[in-house]
Amino acid sequence: MHRAVASMTVFCTCALHPGIPAQAAQHAGHGGSDLLMAVPSTPTGGDPFLVRFTADTPSTFTVMFAGGCFPLFARNIETAPVYETYLASSVPARGGFTLAVRDERTGTTVARLRMRIRPRVPVVKHMSAVYVKTRKRRPANSEQNRMLTKALRTRSSERLWTGPFVLPLDSVIVSSFGVQRIVAGGLSYYHNGVDLRGGLGTPVRAPNDGVVVLVGRNFNAHGNCLVLDHGQGITSCYLHQIHVREGDRVSREDTIATVGNTGWSTGAHLHYGVYVQGKATDPIAWSRLTGDTADGE
Ligand SMILES: [Zn+2]
Structure with missing residues:
Protein backbone atom coordinates (compact mmCIF):
# COMPACT_ATOMS: atom_id res chain seq x y z
CA MET A 1 0.00 0.00 0.00
CA HIS A 2 1.21 3.52 -0.62
CA ARG A 3 -0.23 7.00 -0.50
CA ALA A 4 -2.27 7.90 -3.52
CA VAL A 5 -1.96 10.86 -5.80
CA ALA A 6 -5.06 13.02 -5.98
CA SER A 7 -7.46 11.87 -8.68
CA MET A 8 -9.36 14.17 -10.98
CA THR A 9 -13.12 14.20 -10.83
CA VAL A 10 -15.03 13.96 -14.10
CA PHE A 11 -18.20 15.96 -14.38
CA CYS A 12 -20.90 15.34 -16.91
CA THR A 13 -21.60 18.47 -18.91
CA CYS A 14 -25.02 17.67 -20.30
CA ALA A 15 -28.05 18.28 -18.14
CA LEU A 16 -30.40 16.55 -20.55
CA HIS A 17 -30.40 15.22 -24.07
CA PRO A 18 -33.12 17.49 -25.44
CA GLY A 19 -34.89 17.53 -28.73
CA ILE A 20 -34.57 13.88 -29.68
CA PRO A 21 -37.70 12.63 -31.41
CA ALA A 22 -39.07 9.46 -29.83
CA GLN A 23 -38.84 7.71 -33.19
CA ALA A 24 -35.23 8.77 -33.90
CA ALA A 25 -33.05 6.21 -35.60
CA GLN A 26 -31.07 3.91 -33.32
CA HIS A 27 -27.88 5.42 -34.67
CA ALA A 28 -27.89 9.03 -35.76
CA GLY A 29 -25.16 11.18 -37.29
CA HIS A 30 -21.57 10.15 -38.10
CA GLY A 31 -22.86 8.54 -41.31
CA GLY A 32 -24.92 6.00 -39.35
CA SER A 33 -21.95 3.70 -38.72
CA ASP A 34 -21.68 4.20 -34.97
CA LEU A 35 -22.32 1.22 -32.79
CA LEU A 36 -23.90 1.24 -29.34
CA MET A 37 -24.32 -1.89 -27.26
CA ALA A 38 -25.01 -3.03 -23.69
CA VAL A 39 -23.32 -6.15 -22.25
CA PRO A 40 -25.28 -8.09 -21.18
CA SER A 41 -28.05 -6.80 -23.43
CA THR A 42 -30.78 -7.59 -20.87
CA PRO A 43 -29.29 -7.11 -17.38
CA THR A 44 -31.13 -7.92 -14.19
CA GLY A 45 -32.28 -5.00 -12.00
CA GLY A 46 -29.35 -4.09 -9.72
CA ASP A 47 -26.72 -5.88 -11.83
CA PRO A 48 -24.01 -3.84 -13.60
CA PHE A 49 -23.83 -3.69 -17.39
CA LEU A 50 -21.19 -2.39 -19.77
CA VAL A 51 -22.10 0.34 -22.28
CA ARG A 52 -19.85 0.33 -25.35
CA PHE A 53 -19.98 2.94 -28.10
CA THR A 54 -17.83 2.84 -31.24
CA ALA A 55 -17.59 6.21 -32.95
CA ASP A 56 -16.41 7.15 -36.42
CA THR A 57 -14.16 9.84 -35.02
CA PRO A 58 -12.81 10.54 -31.52
CA SER A 59 -14.73 13.08 -29.44
CA THR A 60 -16.09 13.59 -25.91
CA PHE A 61 -19.16 11.44 -25.34
CA THR A 62 -21.70 11.06 -22.54
CA VAL A 63 -24.57 8.61 -22.13
CA MET A 64 -28.04 9.18 -20.67
CA PHE A 65 -29.74 6.36 -18.79
CA ALA A 66 -32.71 6.39 -16.42
CA GLY A 67 -32.58 10.17 -15.96
CA GLY A 68 -28.82 10.29 -15.27
CA CYS A 69 -25.97 11.52 -17.48
CA PHE A 70 -22.59 9.75 -17.35
CA PRO A 71 -19.20 10.20 -19.08
CA LEU A 72 -17.99 7.55 -21.53
CA PHE A 73 -14.27 6.68 -21.23
CA ALA A 74 -12.00 6.06 -24.21
CA ARG A 75 -10.60 2.53 -24.64
CA ASN A 76 -8.06 1.34 -27.22
CA ILE A 77 -8.22 4.77 -28.80
CA GLU A 78 -5.06 4.03 -30.82
CA THR A 79 -6.78 1.34 -32.87
CA ALA A 80 -10.46 2.35 -32.81
CA PRO A 81 -12.50 5.12 -31.14
CA VAL A 82 -14.26 2.90 -28.58
CA TYR A 83 -15.88 4.46 -25.49
CA GLU A 84 -17.19 2.58 -22.47
CA THR A 85 -18.66 2.92 -19.00
CA TYR A 86 -20.49 0.74 -16.50
CA LEU A 87 -24.05 1.53 -15.43
CA ALA A 88 -26.75 -0.16 -13.38
CA SER A 89 -30.47 0.19 -12.80
CA SER A 90 -32.01 0.23 -9.35
CA VAL A 91 -33.04 -3.11 -7.83
CA PRO A 92 -36.80 -2.77 -8.46
CA ALA A 93 -36.34 -1.50 -12.05
CA ARG A 94 -37.85 -3.53 -14.88
CA GLY A 95 -39.03 -3.08 -18.44
CA GLY A 96 -37.74 -0.81 -21.21
CA PHE A 97 -35.10 1.92 -20.99
CA THR A 98 -33.27 4.01 -23.58
CA LEU A 99 -29.52 4.62 -23.74
CA ALA A 100 -28.71 7.86 -25.60
CA VAL A 101 -25.14 8.87 -26.48
CA ARG A 102 -24.33 12.55 -26.90
CA ASP A 103 -21.31 14.07 -28.61
CA GLU A 104 -20.43 16.87 -26.18
CA ARG A 105 -18.35 18.73 -28.78
CA THR A 106 -21.21 19.09 -31.24
CA GLY A 107 -24.08 18.97 -28.73
CA THR A 108 -25.89 16.29 -30.73
CA THR A 109 -27.24 12.86 -29.84
CA VAL A 110 -25.41 10.36 -32.02
CA ALA A 111 -26.80 6.99 -30.94
CA ARG A 112 -29.76 5.49 -29.12
CA LEU A 113 -30.45 1.97 -27.96
CA ARG A 114 -33.59 0.51 -26.46
CA MET A 115 -32.85 -2.07 -23.80
CA ARG A 116 -34.79 -4.10 -21.30
CA ILE A 117 -34.12 -4.65 -17.58
CA ARG A 118 -34.97 -8.14 -16.39
CA PRO A 119 -36.88 -8.14 -13.08
CA ARG A 120 -34.93 -9.45 -10.11
CA VAL A 121 -36.47 -12.45 -8.35
CA PRO A 122 -38.12 -10.87 -5.29
CA VAL A 123 -36.96 -12.06 -1.87
ZN1 LIG B 1 -25.37 -6.14 4.76
Whole structure:
Protein backbone atom coordinates (compact mmCIF):
# COMPACT_ATOMS: atom_id res chain seq x y z
CA MET A 1 0.00 0.00 0.00
CA HIS A 2 1.21 3.52 -0.62
CA ARG A 3 -0.23 7.00 -0.50
CA ALA A 4 -2.27 7.90 -3.52
CA VAL A 5 -1.96 10.86 -5.80
CA ALA A 6 -5.06 13.02 -5.98
CA SER A 7 -7.46 11.87 -8.68
CA MET A 8 -9.36 14.17 -10.98
CA THR A 9 -13.12 14.20 -10.83
CA VAL A 10 -15.03 13.96 -14.10
CA PHE A 11 -18.20 15.96 -14.38
CA CYS A 12 -20.90 15.34 -16.91
CA THR A 13 -21.60 18.47 -18.91
CA CYS A 14 -25.02 17.67 -20.30
CA ALA A 15 -28.05 18.28 -18.14
CA LEU A 16 -30.40 16.55 -20.55
CA HIS A 17 -30.40 15.22 -24.07
CA PRO A 18 -33.12 17.49 -25.44
CA GLY A 19 -34.89 17.53 -28.73
CA ILE A 20 -34.57 13.88 -29.68
CA PRO A 21 -37.70 12.63 -31.41
CA ALA A 22 -39.07 9.46 -29.83
CA GLN A 23 -38.84 7.71 -33.19
CA ALA A 24 -35.23 8.77 -33.90
CA ALA A 25 -33.05 6.21 -35.60
CA GLN A 26 -31.07 3.91 -33.32
CA HIS A 27 -27.88 5.42 -34.67
CA ALA A 28 -27.89 9.03 -35.76
CA GLY A 29 -25.16 11.18 -37.29
CA HIS A 30 -21.57 10.15 -38.10
CA GLY A 31 -22.86 8.54 -41.31
CA GLY A 32 -24.92 6.00 -39.35
CA SER A 33 -21.95 3.70 -38.72
CA ASP A 34 -21.68 4.20 -34.97
CA LEU A 35 -22.32 1.22 -32.79
CA LEU A 36 -23.90 1.24 -29.34
CA MET A 37 -24.32 -1.89 -27.26
CA ALA A 38 -25.01 -3.03 -23.69
CA VAL A 39 -23.32 -6.15 -22.25
CA PRO A 40 -25.28 -8.09 -21.18
CA SER A 41 -28.05 -6.80 -23.43
CA THR A 42 -30.78 -7.59 -20.87
CA PRO A 43 -29.29 -7.11 -17.38
CA THR A 44 -31.13 -7.92 -14.19
CA GLY A 45 -32.28 -5.00 -12.00
CA GLY A 46 -29.35 -4.09 -9.72
CA ASP A 47 -26.72 -5.88 -11.83
CA PRO A 48 -24.01 -3.84 -13.60
CA PHE A 49 -23.83 -3.69 -17.39
CA LEU A 50 -21.19 -2.39 -19.77
CA VAL A 51 -22.10 0.34 -22.28
CA ARG A 52 -19.85 0.33 -25.35
CA PHE A 53 -19.98 2.94 -28.10
CA THR A 54 -17.83 2.84 -31.24
CA ALA A 55 -17.59 6.21 -32.95
CA ASP A 56 -16.41 7.15 -36.42
CA THR A 57 -14.16 9.84 -35.02
CA PRO A 58 -12.81 10.54 -31.52
CA SER A 59 -14.73 13.08 -29.44
CA THR A 60 -16.09 13.59 -25.91
CA PHE A 61 -19.16 11.44 -25.34
CA THR A 62 -21.70 11.06 -22.54
CA VAL A 63 -24.57 8.61 -22.13
CA MET A 64 -28.04 9.18 -20.67
CA PHE A 65 -29.74 6.36 -18.79
CA ALA A 66 -32.71 6.39 -16.42
CA GLY A 67 -32.58 10.17 -15.96
CA GLY A 68 -28.82 10.29 -15.27
CA CYS A 69 -25.97 11.52 -17.48
CA PHE A 70 -22.59 9.75 -17.35
CA PRO A 71 -19.20 10.20 -19.08
CA LEU A 72 -17.99 7.55 -21.53
CA PHE A 73 -14.27 6.68 -21.23
CA ALA A 74 -12.00 6.06 -24.21
CA ARG A 75 -10.60 2.53 -24.64
CA ASN A 76 -8.06 1.34 -27.22
CA ILE A 77 -8.22 4.77 -28.80
CA GLU A 78 -5.06 4.03 -30.82
CA THR A 79 -6.78 1.34 -32.87
CA ALA A 80 -10.46 2.35 -32.81
CA PRO A 81 -12.50 5.12 -31.14
CA VAL A 82 -14.26 2.90 -28.58
CA TYR A 83 -15.88 4.46 -25.49
CA GLU A 84 -17.19 2.58 -22.47
CA THR A 85 -18.66 2.92 -19.00
CA TYR A 86 -20.49 0.74 -16.50
CA LEU A 87 -24.05 1.53 -15.43
CA ALA A 88 -26.75 -0.16 -13.38
CA SER A 89 -30.47 0.19 -12.80
CA SER A 90 -32.01 0.23 -9.35
CA VAL A 91 -33.04 -3.11 -7.83
CA PRO A 92 -36.80 -2.77 -8.46
CA ALA A 93 -36.34 -1.50 -12.05
CA ARG A 94 -37.85 -3.53 -14.88
CA GLY A 95 -39.03 -3.08 -18.44
CA GLY A 96 -37.74 -0.81 -21.21
CA PHE A 97 -35.10 1.92 -20.99
CA THR A 98 -33.27 4.01 -23.58
CA LEU A 99 -29.52 4.62 -23.74
CA ALA A 100 -28.71 7.86 -25.60
CA VAL A 101 -25.14 8.87 -26.48
CA ARG A 102 -24.33 12.55 -26.90
CA ASP A 103 -21.31 14.07 -28.61
CA GLU A 104 -20.43 16.87 -26.18
CA ARG A 105 -18.35 18.73 -28.78
CA THR A 106 -21.21 19.09 -31.24
CA GLY A 107 -24.08 18.97 -28.73
CA THR A 108 -25.89 16.29 -30.73
CA THR A 109 -27.24 12.86 -29.84
CA VAL A 110 -25.41 10.36 -32.02
CA ALA A 111 -26.80 6.99 -30.94
CA ARG A 112 -29.76 5.49 -29.12
CA LEU A 113 -30.45 1.97 -27.96
CA ARG A 114 -33.59 0.51 -26.46
CA MET A 115 -32.85 -2.07 -23.80
CA ARG A 116 -34.79 -4.10 -21.30
CA ILE A 117 -34.12 -4.65 -17.58
CA ARG A 118 -34.97 -8.14 -16.39
CA PRO A 119 -36.88 -8.14 -13.08
CA ARG A 120 -34.93 -9.45 -10.11
CA VAL A 121 -36.47 -12.45 -8.35
CA PRO A 122 -38.12 -10.87 -5.29
CA VAL A 123 -36.96 -12.06 -1.87
CA VAL A 124 -38.47 -10.59 1.29
CA LYS A 125 -37.00 -10.92 4.77
CA HIS A 126 -38.58 -9.74 8.03
CA MET A 127 -35.82 -8.41 10.25
CA SER A 128 -35.41 -9.72 13.80
CA ALA A 129 -36.59 -7.92 16.93
CA VAL A 130 -32.94 -7.59 17.99
CA TYR A 131 -32.17 -5.73 14.74
CA VAL A 132 -35.18 -3.42 15.19
CA LYS A 133 -34.09 -2.65 18.76
CA THR A 134 -30.50 -1.94 17.62
CA ARG A 135 -31.74 0.50 14.96
CA LYS A 136 -33.88 2.32 17.52
CA ARG A 137 -30.96 2.60 19.92
CA ARG A 138 -28.71 4.13 17.22
CA PRO A 139 -30.87 6.40 15.03
CA ALA A 140 -29.35 7.15 11.61
CA ASN A 141 -27.25 10.31 11.47
CA SER A 142 -27.92 12.39 8.34
CA GLU A 143 -24.41 13.91 8.20
CA GLN A 144 -22.79 10.46 8.43
CA ASN A 145 -25.14 9.16 5.72
CA ARG A 146 -24.26 12.16 3.52
CA MET A 147 -20.52 11.47 3.91
CA LEU A 148 -21.00 7.82 2.96
CA THR A 149 -23.22 8.63 -0.03
CA LYS A 150 -20.73 11.25 -1.27
CA ALA A 151 -17.87 8.73 -1.06
CA LEU A 152 -19.87 6.06 -2.88
CA ARG A 153 -20.62 8.55 -5.68
CA THR A 154 -16.92 9.30 -6.29
CA ARG A 155 -16.29 9.50 -10.03
CA SER A 156 -12.57 9.81 -10.79
CA SER A 157 -11.23 9.73 -14.32
CA GLU A 158 -8.49 7.09 -13.97
CA ARG A 159 -9.51 3.45 -14.11
CA LEU A 160 -7.62 1.55 -11.40
CA TRP A 161 -9.29 -1.87 -11.61
CA THR A 162 -8.93 -4.70 -14.11
CA GLY A 163 -10.73 -7.96 -14.73
CA PRO A 164 -13.23 -9.62 -12.41
CA PHE A 165 -13.26 -8.67 -8.70
CA VAL A 166 -12.12 -11.30 -6.17
CA LEU A 167 -14.31 -11.94 -3.14
CA PRO A 168 -12.94 -10.06 -0.09
CA LEU A 169 -13.53 -13.08 2.13
CA ASP A 170 -13.55 -16.84 1.47
CA SER A 171 -16.89 -17.52 3.04
CA VAL A 172 -20.58 -18.05 2.47
CA ILE A 173 -23.25 -15.44 1.85
CA VAL A 174 -25.63 -15.14 4.77
CA SER A 175 -27.69 -12.29 3.25
CA SER A 176 -27.88 -11.70 -0.51
CA PHE A 177 -27.97 -8.45 -2.44
CA GLY A 178 -31.38 -7.03 -3.31
CA VAL A 179 -33.34 -8.73 -0.52
CA GLN A 180 -36.26 -6.54 0.49
CA ARG A 181 -35.95 -6.12 4.24
CA ILE A 182 -39.08 -5.37 6.23
CA VAL A 183 -38.18 -3.66 9.49
CA ALA A 184 -41.44 -2.73 11.21
CA GLY A 185 -44.47 -0.55 10.63
CA GLY A 186 -44.23 -0.81 6.84
CA LEU A 187 -40.60 0.41 6.70
CA SER A 188 -38.63 -1.54 4.11
CA TYR A 189 -35.45 -1.20 2.07
CA TYR A 190 -33.36 -3.26 -0.35
CA HIS A 191 -30.17 -4.80 1.02
CA ASN A 192 -27.48 -2.92 -0.92
CA GLY A 193 -24.66 -5.46 -0.63
CA VAL A 194 -23.94 -9.01 0.47
CA ASP A 195 -23.24 -10.18 4.02
CA LEU A 196 -20.42 -12.71 4.25
CA ARG A 197 -20.04 -14.88 7.31
CA GLY A 198 -16.78 -14.56 9.24
CA GLY A 199 -15.32 -14.76 12.71
CA LEU A 200 -14.28 -11.53 14.45
CA GLY A 201 -10.86 -10.46 13.21
CA THR A 202 -10.84 -12.52 9.98
CA PRO A 203 -8.82 -10.57 7.37
CA VAL A 204 -10.76 -8.84 4.57
CA ARG A 205 -8.92 -8.26 1.28
CA ALA A 206 -9.38 -5.66 -1.43
CA PRO A 207 -11.30 -7.20 -4.36
CA ASN A 208 -9.46 -4.97 -6.84
CA ASP A 209 -7.05 -2.04 -6.99
CA GLY A 210 -8.31 1.25 -5.61
CA VAL A 211 -7.86 4.26 -3.34
CA VAL A 212 -9.37 4.66 0.15
CA VAL A 213 -11.75 7.63 -0.04
CA LEU A 214 -13.59 7.24 3.27
CA VAL A 215 -12.81 5.80 6.67
CA GLY A 216 -15.88 6.30 8.89
CA ARG A 217 -15.54 5.55 12.58
CA ASN A 218 -18.49 4.36 14.66
CA PHE A 219 -21.21 5.72 12.38
CA ASN A 220 -24.62 5.18 13.97
CA ALA A 221 -26.01 2.99 11.19
CA HIS A 222 -22.91 1.67 9.41
CA GLY A 223 -20.49 1.47 12.33
CA ASN A 224 -16.91 1.43 11.09
CA CYS A 225 -17.13 1.81 7.32
CA LEU A 226 -14.59 1.94 4.53
CA VAL A 227 -15.06 3.05 0.90
CA LEU A 228 -12.63 2.29 -1.95
CA ASP A 229 -12.66 4.21 -5.25
CA HIS A 230 -11.73 1.94 -8.17
CA GLY A 231 -12.06 4.73 -10.73
CA GLN A 232 -14.50 5.77 -13.44
CA GLY A 233 -17.54 5.59 -11.17
CA ILE A 234 -16.88 2.19 -9.52
CA THR A 235 -16.66 2.18 -5.69
CA SER A 236 -16.94 -0.48 -3.00
CA CYS A 237 -17.65 -0.45 0.72
CA TYR A 238 -16.85 -2.68 3.69
CA LEU A 239 -18.27 -2.78 7.20
CA HIS A 240 -17.18 -3.26 10.10
CA GLN A 241 -13.41 -2.98 11.02
CA ILE A 242 -10.78 -0.99 9.09
CA HIS A 243 -7.01 -1.33 8.65
CA VAL A 244 -6.24 1.47 6.18
CA ARG A 245 -6.30 5.28 6.08
CA GLU A 246 -7.96 7.73 3.70
CA GLY A 247 -5.67 8.33 0.72
CA ASP A 248 -4.06 4.88 0.89
CA ARG A 249 -3.72 3.18 -2.46
CA VAL A 250 -4.46 -0.54 -2.23
CA SER A 251 -3.86 -3.45 -4.57
CA ARG A 252 -6.03 -6.49 -5.19
CA GLU A 253 -5.82 -8.91 -2.23
CA ASP A 254 -4.22 -6.40 0.18
CA THR A 255 -5.69 -6.72 3.68
CA ILE A 256 -7.86 -3.64 4.19
CA ALA A 257 -10.07 -4.60 7.13
CA THR A 258 -11.17 -7.41 9.41
CA VAL A 259 -14.57 -8.86 10.15
CA GLY A 260 -16.37 -6.87 12.85
CA ASN A 261 -19.73 -6.17 14.43
CA THR A 262 -20.58 -2.45 14.62
CA GLY A 263 -23.46 -0.06 13.86
CA TRP A 264 -26.76 -1.84 13.19
CA SER A 265 -25.00 -5.20 12.86
CA THR A 266 -26.26 -7.91 15.19
CA GLY A 267 -23.44 -10.41 14.64
CA ALA A 268 -19.90 -10.60 13.26
CA HIS A 269 -19.89 -10.47 9.44
CA LEU A 270 -18.56 -8.52 6.47
CA HIS A 271 -21.01 -6.31 4.61
CA TYR A 272 -19.57 -5.87 1.11
CA GLY A 273 -21.07 -3.50 -1.47
CA VAL A 274 -20.05 -2.46 -5.00
CA TYR A 275 -21.50 0.72 -6.50
CA VAL A 276 -21.67 2.02 -10.06
CA GLN A 277 -22.16 5.77 -10.50
CA GLY A 278 -23.50 5.79 -6.92
CA LYS A 279 -25.98 2.97 -7.58
CA ALA A 280 -25.79 -0.21 -5.49
CA THR A 281 -25.12 -3.34 -7.55
CA ASP A 282 -24.83 -7.04 -6.78
CA PRO A 283 -21.16 -7.49 -5.73
CA ILE A 284 -21.25 -11.11 -6.88
CA ALA A 285 -21.87 -9.92 -10.46
CA TRP A 286 -18.43 -8.23 -10.38
CA SER A 287 -16.79 -11.63 -9.87
CA ARG A 288 -18.04 -12.89 -13.22
CA LEU A 289 -17.62 -9.90 -15.54
CA THR A 290 -17.48 -10.62 -19.25
CA GLY A 291 -16.99 -8.47 -22.32
CA ASP A 292 -14.72 -5.90 -20.68
CA THR A 293 -12.14 -4.63 -23.18
CA ALA A 294 -9.75 -3.70 -20.36
CA ASP A 295 -9.60 -7.33 -19.19
CA GLY A 296 -6.09 -8.68 -19.38
CA GLU A 297 -4.48 -5.29 -19.92
ZN1 LIG B 1 -25.37 -6.14 4.76
